[in-house]
Every structure is written in C-alpha cells, then in structure tokens.
Amino acid sequence: MVLEQLSHSKINVGLAILHKRDDGYHAIDTIFQSIRLGDSIYFARHHSVVFSGMAPELPAYMANMIPYDESNLAMKALRAIQDYTGCQLGAAIHLLKRVPPAAGLGGGSADAAAMLLGLNRFWDLRLTDDELLSIASTLGADVPFLVKGGAARGTSRGDVLETLPLPKAHWLLVVKPTLSVSTAQAYHRFDGASQISTDTIDTVVNHYQNQDFIGAFKASANTFEELLFPIHDELRICKEFFTTRGYDTIMTGSGPTMIVLLDTARDALALQEEVKAANHDWLTLITKTCTEEDLEQS
Numbered sequence: 674m675v676l677e678q679l680s681h682s683k684i685n686v687g688l689a690i691l692h693k694r695d696d697g698y699h700a701i702d703t704i705f706q707s708i709r710l711g712d713s714i715y716f717a718r719h720h721s722v723v724f725s726g727m728a729p730e731l732p733a734y735m736a737n738m739i740p741y742d743e744s745n746l747a748m749k750a751l752r753a754i755q756d757y758t759g760c761q762l763g764a765a766i767h768l769l770k771r772v773p774p775a776a777g778l779g780g781g782s783a784d785a786a787a788m789l790l791g792l793n794r795f796w797d798l799r800l801t802d803d804e805l806l807s808i809a810s811t812l813g814a815d816v817p818f819l820v821k822g823g824a825a826r827g828t829s830r831g832d833v834l835e836t837l838p839l840p841k842a843h844w845l846l847v848v849k850p851t852l853s854v855s856t857a858q859a860y861h862r863f864d865g866a867s868q869i870s871t872d873t874i875d876t877v878v879n880h881y882q883n884q885d886f887i888g889a890f891k892a893s894a895n896t897f898e899e900l901l902f903p904i905h906d907e908l909r910i911c912k913e914f915f916t917t918r919g920y921d922t923i924m925t926g927s928g929p930t931m932i933v934l935l936d937t938a939r940d941a942l943a944l945q946e947e948v949k950a951a952n953h954d955w956l957t958l959i960t961k962t963c964t965e966e967d968l969e970q971s
C-alpha cells in the first residue's frame with residue numbers, strides 16, 4: 674500500500690510586521706490562504722526509514738536548492754514525531770517537489786506539515802490535532818497554519834491562528850523571479866516602521882468574512898514589499914509588469930514571488946505568453962486558491 678499526502682502551499686494575502694520581539698522573532702499580523710500548488714509525499718512499507726526526493730518540473734537552479742537529507746524540513750518533522758511518540762517503525766518516503774523553494778510560498782513548511790499528517794495516518798499514531806499543532810510549532814512559525822490549511826489570520830510569530838471562512842476558488846498566476854530571498858535576512862531589514870498595520874489586516878479580514886476574496890486581495894499590503902523593493906529592482910519590475918496591465922498583484926511572504934489575481938485560466942495562459950515574449954526568465958505557474966473540497970481530498 675502506498676499512501677500519498679498532499680502538501681498545499683500558501684500565500685499571504687497581506688502581512689504586517691508589527692515589532693521585533695525579545696526572542697528575536699517578529700510579531701506579525703497576516704492572512705494565510707492555502708493554494709492548490711503543492712508537493713506530494715509518498716509513504717510505502719519498509720523495515721527502516723529511507724528518504725528520497727526529486728523536483729523534475731522545477732528549473733535546475735531551484736531543484737538544486739532542495740536537500741534530501743536530515744536537513745530537509747520534512748525529515749525534521751519525521752524526527753520530531755519519532756521523538757514525541759517513540760515510534761520505531763520504518764517507511765520508504767519520497768518527496769515530489771513542485772513548489773519553488775525559498776519563494777515565500779511556505780514550501781518546506783508545507784512538507785513538514787504533510788510529513789506530520791502523513792505519518793500520523795501511515796503509522797496509525799492517532800495524534801490529536803492539538804498534538805500535531807504543538808509539534809508543528811517547534812518546526813517553524815508557518816508550520817501550524819500549513820497543518821490546518823484553509824484560510825486564517827496568523828498573529829504572534831504567525832503561529833496563533835484564527836480560522837476564516839474560505840472563499841470560492843480564484844485563479845492565480847504564481848510568478849517567481851530569479852532572485853532568492855532569505856526569510857531571516859528579510860526580517861532583519863525591519864527597523865520598526867511600516868505603513869502597514871493591524872488596521873490593514875482588519876480590512877482584509879472583513880472582506881474574508883463577506884466571502885469577498887477579490888476585495889481582500891485588493892485591500893492587502895505587505896511590509897516585506899517596503900523592505901525589499903528598494904534593494905531589489907527585479908521585484909518592482911516584476912510587480913509593475915502585471916499592475917501596468919491592469920492585474921492586481923501582491924508579493925507573498927518574504928518574497929520574492931508575486932501573486933497575480935485573474936478571472937479565468939485563459940487570462941493566466943495569455944499572461945504566461947506575455948512574460949515569455951518579454952524575455953523574462955521568471956517561473957510562472959497557474960493555480961487556484963483552495964476550497965473546502967480541495968482540503969478534504971488532501
């Protein structure tokens with residue numbers, strides 16, 4: 674029997690950095706939204722734990738950034754669950770990566786979350802949701818949301834979650850410029866001031882409460898755009914490529930990925946062609962926001 678666990682990635686529909694905390698982390702206020710773009714983790718019976726992975730659909734320079742060893746966030750999740758439960762069972766585990774790494778899409782964190790959920794099923798560990806969330810919070814600030822999925826407001830380190838109603842699915846074009854941004858370094862640029870506040874995120878939440886994803890997207894803003902646009906021209910150029918064509922576009926997480934909101938898949942395909950025709954070497958992927966049905970299937 675082979676078990677497949679999907680790991681949906683996320684976008685941030687708005688992110689305000691509020692202040693630096695005493696523990697070195699930053700207090701944030703953000704809206705997480707699951708998207709269909711995700712990796713798969715496969716589990717098969719084996720006498721010991723073996724781990725492998727590949728990313729055949731990603732450009733080589735991105736695929737080469739992903740380690741398939743103990744430093745992979747998915748393997749860290751496996752070790753955390755072994756420590757917590759004392760479970761000594763084996764498994765042959767394969768990670769099929771589709772999500773661009775270091776992109777602000779929470780790809781590694783989503784794999785950690787999928788490993789927790791997948792092992793709970795595969796090894797029949799019967800951990801409760803609260804136990805899984807508590808292990809998740811030791812693995813990274815984004816991991817608890819990625820265990821839950823859906824739509825949620827995240828405060829504190831991004832790990833205190835308030836679930837929001839999921840709007841209907843919307844088409845998105847995910848655009849990954851070539852530069853890579855380290856999350857820690859991006860946070861390090863914050864000097865205590867941002868135009869974006871809890872009020873901004875309150876407005877986004879109001880739109881979510883009204884099932885108005887388009888309104889939420891238009892009202893959102895991200896402190897990381899303030900921190901990174903002045904030092905990376907490619908980000909401004911990338912965002913303007915879409916906004917000047919009339920498309921609402923936001924940067925997700927600590928970047929560099931831009932999320933373009935679209936009415937139809939045809940619009941997404943046409944934009945992909947325009948990016949190619951303009952000779953930009955940005956990776957573009959078409960996806961949708963997740964619905965309840967998507968989450969039930971994962």
Ligand SMILES: C[C@@](CO)(OP(=O)(O)O)[C@H](O)COP(=O)(O)OP(=O)(O)OC[C@H]1O[C@@H](n2ccc(N)nc2=O)[C@H](O)[C@@H]1O
Pocket residue numbers: 685688697698699700701703776777778779780782812813814815816829830831856857860925926927928
């Ligand atoms: C910016 C966000 C927005 O969703 O996502 P990404 O851009 O990484 O996808 C998250 O806050 C990223 O969360 P995550 O990637 O899980 O962060 P962690 O592994 O816990 O932390 C990586 C580093 O980021 C910094 N960090 C992270 C979260 C936070 N609230 N304050 C911080 O200062 C710390 O320097 C930490 O050492």
Ligand SMILES: Nc1ncnc2c1ncn2[C@@H]1O[C@H](COP(=O)(O)OP(=O)(O)O)[C@@H](O)[C@H]1O
Pocket residue numbers: 738739740744745746747773774775776777778779780781782784785856926928
């Ligand atoms: N399963 C994984 N998938 C992707 N990157 C991983 C994974 N495990 C560890 N990494 C490392 O984590 C870094 C950040 O990747 P990722 O979690 O995708 O970033 P982000 O949080 O910005 O989406 C990568 O550069 C890579 O070296």
